[in-house]
Amino acid sequence: MYIKKPNLAAIFVAVALIAIIGAVACSSSDPERIDVSVSINSGVMEPKTIKVKQGDMVTLKISADEGGEFHLHTYDIEANIPADEETDFYFVADATGRFKITYHPMDENTHGEASHGEDDSHGGIFESEVIPPGESFIFEIHKHLAGKTIPFHSHLHPALNGSINVAHKSGQTGSVAVEYTDEGVEPHEINASPGTVITWTNNSSVPQSVISGHHADMAMGEHKTDKHKMGEHDEGEEVQIGLLEVQPR
Amino acid sequence: MRKLKIVLPVAAATGSLVVWPAYAHGFGERTELPIPLGYFLIGAGLAVALSFVFISILVRVKAEGSYWRFNLIGSSWAKATLTSPISLLPIKLLSVFLLGLVIAAGLGGESNPLLNFGPTFIWIVWWVGMAIGVALVGNIWALINPWKILFGWAEGLYRLIRPGRELSLGREYPAKCGIWPALVLFALYTWIQDSYPKSDVPVQIAMMAIIYSATTLGGMFIFGKHQWLKKGEAFSVVFGLLSRFSVTEVRVTDHDACQACSSECLDLDRQCVDCYECFERTKVREINLRPFAIGLGRNETVTTDILALVVLMLATVTFDGFSATSAWTEFQTFMVDLFGSGSSEILNSLVLADTLGVLLVPVAFFLVYLFFSKLMASSVDGQISALEMARIFGYSLIPIALAYNIAHFITLLVIQGQLIIPLASDPFGSGWDLFGTVDYSLNISIINARILWFLSVALIVLGHVLAVYLAHRVAIRTFADRALVLRSQYPMLALMVMYTVISLWIIAQPIVQ
Numbered sequence: 001m002y003i004k005k006p007n008l009a010a011i012f013v014a015v016a017l018i019a020i021i022g023a024v025a026c027s028s029s030d031p032e033r034i035d036v037s038v039s040i041n042s043g044v045m046e047p048k049t050i051k052v053k054q055g056d057m058v059t060l061k062i063s064a065d066e067g068g069e070f071h072l073h074t075y076d077i078e079a080n081i082p083a084d085e086e087t088d089f090y091f092v093a094d095a096t097g098r099f100k101i102t103y104h105p106m107d108e109n110t111h112g113e114a115s116h117g118e119d120d121s122h123g124g125i126f127e128s129e130v131i132p133p134g135e136s137f138i139f140e141i142h143k144h145l146a147g148k149t150i151p152f153h154s155h156l157h158p159a160l161n162g163s164i165n166v167a168h169k170s171g172q173t174g175s176v177a178v179e180y181t182d183e184g185v186e187p188h189e190i191n192a193s194p195g196t197v198i199t200w201t202n203n204s205s206v207p208q209s210v211i212s213g214h215h216a217d218m219a220m221g222e223h224k225t226d227k228h229k230m231g232e233h234d235e236g237e238e239v240q241i242g243l244l245e246v247q248p249r
Numbered sequence: 250m251r252k253l254k255i256v257l258p259v260a261a262a263t264g265s266l267v268v269w270p271a272y273a274h275g276f277g278e279r280t281e282l283p284i285p286l287g288y289f290l291i292g293a294g295l296a297v298a299l300s301f302v303f304i305s306i307l308v309r310v311k312a313e314g315s316y317w318r319f320n321l322i323g324s325s326w327a328k329a330t331l332t333s334p335i336s337l338l339p340i341k342l343l344s345v346f347l348l349g350l351v352i353a354a355g356l357g358g359e360s361n362p363l364l365n366f367g368p369t370f371i372w373i374v375w376w377v378g379m380a381i382g383v384a385l386v387g388n389i390w391a392l393i394n395p396w397k398i399l400f401g402w403a404e405g406l407y408r409l410i411r412p413g414r415e416l417s418l419g420r421e422y423p424a425k426c427g428i429w430p431a432l433v434l435f436a437l438y439t440w441i442q443d444s445y446p447k448s449d450v451p452v453q454i455a456m457m458a459i460i461y462s463a464t465t466l467g468g469m470f471i472f473g474k475h476q477w478l479k480k481g482e483a484f485s486v487v488f489g490l491l492s493r494f495s496v497t498e499v500r501v502t503d504h505d506a507c508q509a510c511s512s513e514c515l516d517l518d519r520q521c522v523d524c525y526e527c528f529e530r531t532k533v534r535e536i537n538l539r540p541f542a543i544g545l546g547r548n549e550t551v552t553t554d555i556l557a558l559v560v561l562m563l564a565t566v567t568f569d570g571f572s573a574t575s576a577w578t579e580f581q582t583f584m585v586d587l588f589g590s591g592s593s594e595i596l597n598s599l600v601l602a603d604t605l606g607v608l609l610v611p612v613a614f615f616l617v618y619l620f621f622s623k624l625m626a627s628s629v630d631g632q633i634s635a636l637e638m639a640r641i642f643g644y645s646l647i648p649i650a651l652a653y654n655i656a657h658f659i660t661l662l663v664i665q666g667q668l669i670i671p672l673a674s675d676p677f678g679s680g681w682d683l684f685g686t687v688d689y690s691l692n693i694s695i696i697n698a699r700i701l702w703f704l705s706v707a708l709i710v711l712g713h714v715l716a717v718y719l720a721h722r723v724a725i726r727t728f729a730d731r732a733l734v735l736r737s738q739y740p741m742l743a744l745m746v747m748y749t750v751i752s753l754w755i756i757a758q759p760i761v762q
Contacts, residue, residue, distance in 0.1 A: 054697075074280050074664070074693050096698035097280035097660070098759065158690045215690060247282065248699040 031055030355455020359678025366676035387497030427554035503533030652712025656705035
């Protein structure tokens with residue numbers, strides 16, 4: 001049963017084409033804004049798997065019976081969820097995959113110390129709501145921040161980050177404009193005196209935010225500055241409660 | 250999700266396992282989506298269809314020993330750049346430095362695996378990255394092996410102090426031991442990767458690096474550098490095997506050099522390929538570009554120890570993926586139900602289940618392969634024994650495993666591998682920022698799931714086609730009669746289709762996290 005080679009090549013090309021078409025020709029739609037209600041009761045998350053599509057602008061409306069730290073791995077976004085109060089957890093689902101969600105129940109008193117004791121703690125000084133493209137966030141530097149360096153970043157896109165060096169003496173006050181673009185933050189480092197008003201404008205194509213402090217650790221885990229939290233005791237308490245599944249569009 | 254509910258409390262009871270329960274590979278978080286059914290079916294269908302298309306084309310192909318080659322060090326300037334000790338020195342220094350850094354960071358650095366250079370470097374950049382790099386580009390490990398470099402330096406120094414004498418004891422390596430020492434060490438490494446619950450702990454990685462360094466330097470001291478690298482240094486042997494797939498080879502055309510070689514480096518076509526001992530000894534040498542996979546189809550004697558290592562490698566790659574599926578979690582749960590969770594961090598049912606996997610999967614793999622070899626043997630009327638069949642066709646299965654390996658690990662490598670960028674600036678986790686990259690945050694959308702699915706299926710099908718081609722080459726060389734060639738290949742084809750479909754099936758399974 002000898003078959004001529006050109007025919008074989010044709011068959012091969014045809015089969016390969018079908019495969020490619022099958023792979024690519026899936027219907028695509030535009031990203032949506034979606035809200036998902038999430039409840040965490042006795043360490044059980046409902047729904048167990050949150051399913052969204054790539055590019056969706058997702059707001060998780062989280063309510064928990066016990067306060068704690070909600071952590072979306074790899075995206076690496078964390079939020080403190082107070083008990084019995086609905087909390088918005090916003091992110092843009094730009095990366096596809098299945099991502100772990102863990103919850104670290106915490107005593108709210110001890111948590112308060114860890115979170116607000118230091119100037120570079122996460123959200124310790126200022127924290128914006130979600131800033132849609134084209135809008136701004138304004139913060140005035142208080143006097144008690146004189147001489148301090150305040151790191152900040154966009155919680156939704158932590159690659160956008162920078163820091164504010166606050167001068168010791170109050171000198172020229174005025175305003176400083178900071179711009180978020182798709183490339184980065186301009187200026188990256190801000191020198192300002194107490195009393196200066198800083199305006200962050202989101203000129204990027206996606207929603208952003210501004211929060212003081214360093215971004216939480218790279219892939220998972222805790223804040224770098226909070227090394228004491230990595231003791232054996234705490235580490236065991238972070239428990240996986242579910243998954244985020246982001247399908248390609 | 251029933252499994253998750255069962256496994257999580259168990260994992261919680263076993264302490265540190267909480268962070269990565271039921272997850273096998275040494276270190277890192279997996280995020281890939283399972284490939285959808287459509288991709289799976291297209292891949293499986295293509296594998297079957299192409300097998301038959303190929304067999305009808307290949308039956309007309311003549312057996313040829315030679316293949317296309319291009320000598321990269323043919324011109325004198327290329328020779329000077331690629332082989333001069335001065336241009337290679339920075340690479341060698343860096344390699345030795347990195348070994349030292351992993352040990353130092355493990356012993357003196359931060360104990361959180363994510364904030365220490367060791368785990369990301371060893372499990373992701375070095376092990377996953379090097380395996381893929383070596384298989385595609387060529388055996389760079391032969392160049393950058395830090396133990397080889399260190400021992401080479403020590404030898405040079407010793408010769409300066411005591412001219413005419415050798416550092417190594419130069420004991421005769423017992424021929425009957427073959428590459429079994431390398432195989433045992435590799436099996437141990439595999440167990441650590443897939444079963445040992447503390448494989449991501451920096452200090453443990455440092456200890457393992459120290460122990461392995463001592464073993465390797467000791468082996469080279471007793472038996473001589475090249476002897477041990479060829480027989481006992483697990484990674485030289487394993488990467489050497491993988492690099493047979495790659496597009497480069499080293500070749501020695503001066504057969505006088507091969508006379509002095511400590512091993513039988515000439516193959517049955519009287520070629521000296523990828524023998525680094527001869528390569529070091531002579532100036533009549535080539536670094537060649539060659540077609541992919543052709544290095545797996547050379548005319549040579551394959552001994553049982555090499556076959557065992559090939560089977561172990563194939564099984565390991567498959568098991569690493571399989572152990573992240575829910576089918577494996579079912580088995581772990583079954584073991585926990587049977588024996589209880591166990592109180593120790595290391596001696597518990599999860600580790601027992603994974604250890605059984607690491608031990609039994611290669612055995613099962615071998616038995617299945619032997620069964621198909623037996624079918625091949627009887628299809629050629631017993632001209633060749635089943636074991637001999639298994640030996641001569643062993644290499645031809647490697648492309649499937651390699652393609653699957655890339656599909657399985659590519660996300661881990663390109664996403665979690667980025668961790669090395671901030672870690673390079675702060676290897677000890679002590680707040681340094683050497684290169685200003687400490688605040689780098691991972692680009693997690695670097696590879697889209699749809700592209701990844703397409704790439705994975707394409708790779709696995711391509712690996713399958715290369716495997717069929719290689720096996721066919723071997724068959725044509727082995728059997729004079731075309732009818733025998735064809736008949737011997739049907740069982741092999743069935744096995745390869747099965748192996749390919751299993752590989753596809755695994756990447757179609759959601760990873761249990």
